[in-house]
Amino acid sequence: MASESFCDDGVPTRRAVVFHYSQTGQLTEAMEAFIAPLAAAGWHIRQVAVTPAQPYPFPWSIRKFFGVFPTCVDDRAEIELATPDSEFHIAPDELIVLAYQVWYLSPSLPMRTVLNTHPEMFADRAVVSVVACRKMWYSAVLEVEQRLTELGARHLGAAVATDTRPQLITLITTLRWMFGGRRRTRGPLGRAGIDDRELDRLRECGRAWSDLSPTETERTVIGAPVKYPVAGADLMAGRLFRRWGSMIRAATRRSPALGAVAVSAFVVWLGLSLAILPLAVLLALPLHRRIDRAIDRRLGDIPRLARPAAADIASTAVDLGRPAPRYRLRRHSGEEITVPDPRDEGFLLLCGEEAEPRWRDAIGYVRIMDTTPIAALTISRTATPDARPHEAADTNGEHPNGGRLDVHDRADDAPQGYGPNAPVGGAFDGQRLYDPSGSALDGYGLHDGRAVLVGPGGVVAAVLRGADPHQELIRAMTTGLAR
Numbered sequence: 001m002a003s004e005s006f007c008d009d010g011v012p013t014r015r016a017v018v019f020h021y022s023q024t025g026q027l028t029e030a031m032e033a034f035i036a037p038l039a040a041a042g043w044h045i046r047q048v049a050v051t052p053a054q055p056y057p058f059p060w061s062i063r064k065f066f067g068v069f070p071t072c073v074d075d076r077a078e079i080e081l082a083t084p085d086s087e088f089h090i091a092p093d094e095l096i097v098l099a100y101q102v103w104y105l106s107p108s109l110p111m112r113t114v115l116n117t118h119p120e121m122f123a124d125r126a127v128v129s130v131v132a133c134r135k136m137w138y139s140a141v142l143e144v145e146q147r148l149t150e151l152g153a154r155h156l157g158a159a160v161a162t163d164t165r166p167q168l169i170t171l172i173t174t175l176r177w178m179f180g181g182r183r184r185t186r187g188p189l190g191r192a193g194i195d196d197r198e199l200d201r202l203r204e205c206g207r208a209w210s211d212l213s214p215t216e217t218e219r220t221v222i223g224a225p226v227k228y229p230v231a232g233a234d235l236m237a238g239r240l241f242r243r244w245g246s247m248i249r250a251a252t253r254r255s256p257a258l259g260a261v262a263v264s265a266f267v268v269w270l271g272l273s274l275a276i277l278p279l280a281v282l283l284a285l286p287l288h289r290r291i292d293r294a295i296d297r298r299l300g301d302i303p304r305l306a307r308p309a310a311a312d313i314a315s316t317a318v319d320l321g322r323p324a325p326r327y328r329l330r331r332h333s334g335e336e337i338t339v340p341d342p343r344d345e346g347f348l349l350l351c352g353e354e355a356e357p358r359w360r361d362a363i364g365y366v367r368i369m370d371t372t373p374i375a376a377l378t379i380s381r382t383a384t385p386d387a388r389p390h391e392a393a394d395t396n397g398e399h400p401n402g403g404r405l406d407v408h409d410r411a412d413d414a415p416q417g418y419g420p421n422a423p424v425g426g427a428f429d430g431q432r433l434y435d436p437s438g439s440a441l442d443g444y445g446l447h448d449g450r451a452v453l454v455g456p457g458g459v460v461a462a463v464l465r466g467a468d469p470h471q472e473l474i475r476a477m478t479t480g481l482a483r
């Protein structure tokens with residue numbers, strides 16, 4: 001069961017899923033500029049619009065705009081989403097594009113909610129950030145990178161579009177836009193938000209990034225040019241914002257009136273800080289080389305967007321959170337068994353023969369660390385030495401059904417028993433199953449050391465790449481149980 005689809009030139013279709021939210025459409029424009037070259041290059045792009053159950057007002061009232069601050073800077077915050085949970089799933093060959101704007105130097109609340117409520121989507125995934133904001137993206141993208149690392153994802157970096165005009169002008173025009181709702185107005189200050197040149201830059205960035213045959217020196221793309229004085233102020237203010245946020249939340253828990261006083265104090269502090277910012281930048285000028293180096297260290301590789309590796313987009317047929325495809329495989333004795341059994345309550349790890357040693361060690365480790373039942377099966381492409389002729393094979397020895405082994409919707413008719421109590425006698429759980437046509441191996445994508453973890457109820461809990469089997473397995477079991 002091959003899942004790869006091919007475009008006209010015979011190149012496998014690359015796939016990406018984009019999670020996005022925008023109030024005014026600016027972020028949507030930026031995201032579309034980045035993905036347009038991917039679509040043109042034959043990528044299959046799935047878009048998921050993340051919609052808050054209670055829409056944020058636009059234009060904002062001053063009260064709402066500052067009232068949302070303490071929640072924005074709370075890294076555990078979640079809001080209710082109108083987007084159905086069923087939209088938050090991921091295929092193993094889909095790259096994740098997280099398209100978000102910045103709210104108070106943090107990822108906006110809808111996107112923070114995606115990270116906090118669907119952590120299982122990100123384990124072992126490659127993720128790229130596409131950001132459109134006024135100017136100050138540094139703390140937000142750094143925070144997203146840290147969260148993705150906690151979730152076991154690989155952040156490839158960020159493509160960021162900003163309003164490139166001077167800081168003070170963008171501050172006035174953005175606030176005028178947010179509170180008045182008008183992006184374009186007559187007058188010397190001009191329009192707010194990102195301009196066409198920034199969109200062109202994102203388009204160029206998407207084009208370079210989607211080209212998967214770069215030379216070694218072209219493995220990265222500059223997705224986010226760093227403006228050092230802005231970055232320094234952003235990274236410093238990001239920490240202070242989080243402190244203010246926890247202080248305001250504590251005050252609000254005591255009494256809403258006290259919370260309102262704390263928010264007002266924050267607004268006064270913010271105004272004063274913005275007023276003295278130019279002076280602070282001037283005073284820091286003599287130290288700017290040292291400060292710039294510190295900023296580079298903190299941002300790491302974020303501004304240099306890495307291109308996806310081949311393994312990030314290699315395809316398999318299984319969808320996370322969906323029932324695992326079921327195959328009839330043969331035991332050594334020739335007896336047939338249907339895998340997986342959705343009635344099973346523990347985990348089942350499926351891997352190919354060549355990857356068995358690394359997964360055997362990982363299973364041993366997990367069993368020491370955790371009491372959650374886990375069984376394991378090795379699937380071998382070789383025919384069993386004493387196998388009876390397969391009933392479903394035709395006289396040429398080929399399988400009907402396109403070479404695929406019989407897949408059943410129900411396991412009731414199949415002999416079972418691969419769980420922890422299954423009889424021992426072969427590979428690392430006493431179970432080696434034979435798949436001479438390779439249908440199950442291909443269908444599960446058990447190549448290059450990969451394994452598939454099936455969770456309770458026969459649902460795919462994770463596709464594990466096998467780069468760090470112990471960690472991948474323990475993390476996948478934890479998020480699989482939390483689901």
Ligand SMILES: Cc1cc2nc3c(=O)[nH]c(=O)nc-3n(C[C@H](O)[C@H](O)[C@H](O)COP(=O)(O)O)c2cc1C
Pocket residue numbers: 021022023024025026027028060065068101102103104105106132133134135136137174178
């Ligand atoms: C509550 C709020 C806080 C914001 N904070 C920041 C910020 O810290 N840094 C920044 O560059 N832009 C900030 N912005 C601007 C947004 O990042 C974004 O550019 C603008 O809201 C338009 O995005 P949209 O695509 O959702 O319409 C903020 C906007 C809002 C509404």
